[in-house]
Amino acid sequence: MSAYDELMRFQHDTEALAQVAGRLGWDQETMMPRGAADQRSDEMAAMETVLHARRIDPRVGAWLDAIDPETLDPVGRAQVREIRRSYERTRKIPADLAARIAKVTSKAQGQWAIARANEDVAAFLPVLEEVVQLKQQEGQALADGGDVYDAMLQDYEPGMSAAALDEIFGAMRPRLVALRAAVLDRPAPPALAGHFDAQTQMRLARQLARTFGYDMSRGRLDKAVHPFSSGSGHDVRITTRTSEIDPFNCLYSTIHEVGHACYEQGIDDAYLLSPLGQGVSMGVHESQSRIYENQLGRSRAFTGWLYGQMRDAFGDIGIADEESFYATVNRVHDGYIRTESDEVQYNLHIMLRFDLERAMMAGDLPVSDLEAAWNDRFEADFGYAVDKPSNGCLQDVHWSVGLFGYFPTYALGNVYAGCLHEALRGAVPDLDAQLAEGDTSAATGWLRDNLQRHGGLRLPRETITHASGMEPGPEPLLSYLEAKFGALYALKAA
Amino acid sequence: MSAYDELMRFQHDTEALAQVAGRLGWDQETMMPRGAADQRSDEMAAMETVLHARRIDPRVGAWLDAIDPETLDPVGRAQVREIRRSYERTRKIPADLAARIAKVTSKAQGQWAIARANEDVAAFLPVLEEVVQLKQQEGQALADGGDVYDAMLQDYEPGMSAAALDEIFGAMRPRLVALRAAVLDRPAPPALAGHFDAQTQMRLARQLARTFGYDMSRGRLDKAVHPFSSGSGHDVRITTRTSEIDPFNCLYSTIHEVGHACYEQGIDDAYLLSPLGQGVSMGVHESQSRIYENQLGRSRAFTGWLYGQMRDAFGDIGIADEESFYATVNRVHDGYIRTESDEVQYNLHIMLRFDLERAMMAGDLPVSDLEAAWNDRFEADFGYAVDKPSNGCLQDVHWSVGLFGYFPTYALGNVYAGCLHEALRGAVPDLDAQLAEGDTSAATGWLRDNLQRHGGLRLPRETITHASGMEPGPEPLLSYLEAKFGALYALKAA
Secondary structure (H helix, E strand, O other): OOHHHHHHHHHHHHHHHHHHHHHHHHHHHHOOOHHHHHHHHHHHHHHHHHHHHHHOOHHHHHHHHHOOHHHOOHHHHHHHHHHHHHHHHHHHOOHHHHHHHHHHHHHHHHHHHHHHHHOOHHHHHHHHHHHHHHHHHHHHHHHOOOOHHHHHHOOOOOOOOHHHHHHHHHHHHHHHHHHHHHHHOOOOOOOOOOOOOHHHHHHHHHHHHHHOOOOHHHOOEEEOOOOOEEOOOOOOEEEEOOOOOOHHHHHHHHHHHHHHHHHHHHOOHHHOOOOOOOOOOHHHHHHHHHHHHHHHOOOHHHHHHHHHHHHHHHOOOOOOOHHHHHHHHOOOOOOOOHHHOOOOOHHHHHHHHHHHHHHHHHOOOOHHHHHHHHHHHHHHHHOOOOOOHHHOOOOOOHHHHOOOOOHHHHHHHHHHHHHHHHHHHHHOOOHHHHHOOOOOHHHHHHHHHHOHHHOOOOOHHHHHHHHHOOOOOOHHHHHHHHHHHHHHOOOOOO | OOHHHHHHHHHHHHHHHHHHHHHHHHHHHHOOOHHHHHHHHHHHHHHHHHHHHHHOOHHHHHHHHHOOHHHOOHHHHHHHHHHHHHHHHHHHOOHHHHHHHHHHHHHHHHHHHHHHHHOOHHHHHHHHHHHHHHHHHHHHHHHOOOOHHHHHHOOOOOOOOHHHHHHHHHHHHHHHHHHHHHHHOOOOOOOOOOOOOHHHHHHHHHHHHHHOOOOHHHOOEEEOOOOOEEOOOOOOEEEEOOOOOOHHHHHHHHHHHHHHHHHHHHOOHHHOOOOOOOOOOHHHHHHHHHHHHHHHOOOHHHHHHHHHHHHHHHOOOOOOOHHHHHHHHOOOOOOOOHHHOOOOOHHHHHHHHHHHHHHHHHOOOOHHHHHHHHHHHHHHHHOOOOOOHHHOOOOOOHHHHOOOOOHHHHHHHHHHHHHHHHHHHHHOOOHHHHHOOOOOHHHHHHHHHHOHHHOOOOOHHHHHHHHHOOOOOOHHHHHHHHHHHHHHOOOOOO
């Protein structure tokens, strides 16, 4: 057997074990009895120990050394590229540092939840300081003398740099700030009001999942506190939640997670349980969830169809016609919370976090100054002051978990979705006529053929370029947003 | 760190991983999307490979060699005893034989299901022949020149021998055959008739689970094709099933699985994720499920309470009073199928299988003669002929899975339950008064204190002796059955 074949056989089991660990995570959020939490953390730790040992197994290094990538086809080269990245990444982190990060972030999550509940930033800062210091050490280990934040970005978006993000975000911020101000200067459409039965929401959510091409025979939809998608290949499960006063939360969370899940389900079976058998990056993943949720799910054409479905399911929903429903779905409103934001304002939330976390990692922003920096920046971009920490710098769990470099991939996903949407419109000229009938098959089929089925074959940027035929940049997204919300809010052209 | 501490730390992770593999099995039977089956078998195989490697890890052998059991307390000696048994057992089986058994039994299960559906014994015999030959080789490897069947028994009931089973079963068979004949000579009580809503059955099942002390905060009850209990420690899940014409199937399956689950939940927390942190044998496990289901759950006192619960849940169930309900619950009836049998006849089904599988393992019964041998023995014990293979030698999955030596533990469980029940009656004189109120706490508390909490501390026989104060034997079970069914069927005393 060749070194490549041996490596791939070994890696197959590693991928299978990673799927098992992932399914354990799904179980924890959906099925696990509450009294099992302590035992579960021992079980997860044992799985992580096994996976870590496999990722730095010296045989992997020997096989990698023995393989000449030039003798491989493009798929083989991509497999080796991904295995090498994981191997080298894992070997760079000293075991005791990894253990300390696991321990401190576990503690920090608990302290963050308490601090947020008590609106007590000061109670969170000491453990955040520990997390930041350890993540700086990790970043230095990964960076090998290069930029620490760039090194951390590679965990979520291989090939991306802070400089490239600066350029993208620099082009976006002034236009989004201006669009936001113009929109909020106009009268707002009404929010949805009324009571919406949770079971009916779940029935409609299941229907929407199928409408967007989610294969229920290789997945399932359950309720969880936070919506998520989990697993790769033939077992990709999603969750949503219900609020009886806000059915959009359930329905659009479902469409969002279906976007993630269809990416995983759509990957070529030839890559099953291999490094290429999963979404290539967080940003590309988010491009799928966002294009399903926003460019398709919140389009005028699709919301027209959804309006009929909602009236069939709930009866009168207090909205007179499709046009008003479209406006309500896309309502732009003030608010502090990123996850409750809209297409216009969402990326501003991300840029704020990107700038602050990068400054923290560089040592330019002491955690003691975080709250003030957050509040100043929020007021500058949004025009009003943060009223309490749970609406400000304590709103997201990410930093307590040690996720630095993750936030920007949310905005990158929107940028990528903009590019893909522009290309999709060109490829499927009658898309709106199909969406108006609740038919997403041409759109989701195009995404599957051009992006999803390739999994991790190409690096993130090339994945988008291959699918959209363009170098990824913010212009398509910005044009789309300015056109959509310009029309919705009857703005004068700039 | 001492060799013992290092061994126990290593074993802790092995036990945690075994729990993960078990939870994957639970997921497969309850939650897994049907299209995920192939991927799941790769995931399970990867887990098994990891577990197997840990069980024969040379470090385990070195630690075991370095430990002087005399320096340990009884708990430590028991831990080492269990780890040594697993280590030596696993090392005796050549890797290629284990792989062939896994492959052939996987194939055999599929062929068994098809053969059973087609009533085609001949289609199953070739693969059964393969299974038998491979299991004989495994048994020889385990036996080291000793008795092959005895060696296989150790996998399910450490310390048990075929000779001891012969003695127990030899005492039981004539008395059970006689009791059966006498009972069936009398008029039978009516079976339950009517339609019983499945959701109401599940609500009642949940109530019964709690009534028998099952801790829902460390477990959960779901539906599955075959009822089972899964997991140890703080995450012990059970399943049941519903038939809208037979609510007893759901309710008594639930009580049975609650017995298994309470054993696991009841084990001392000090043994969590250690070899002692699980039921010590299949037979002792079955003693718990059987005493919950039969000696408690099918007692006159408890069925009186259950009658009221069923009427509350379903309204009129077509049975006039508690006494008639008790008779219906304990109705003895002709039938071919082990799993649908009653307390009087169940053990006869087991003895048949024990004699036949032992003869197959010894090479005294060629698989080509299995059907004839089964049918002859069935007619001898039950008095009527097997009408089709799915009612005869094709009814059970066990042999196709390679489970030889497992069947007798079902009957052993009944024998052990008889001993425990006799001791329990002595310890809790007013048990019936409590059961008549639906209060099982004294009974389940006695079982937890005297048996369940000790987990794997003592070998199976000593576990029963410690709890019941007697050497396990069939007399208590036989006396109980003769008294109970003698009264129910107004038999003359022998």
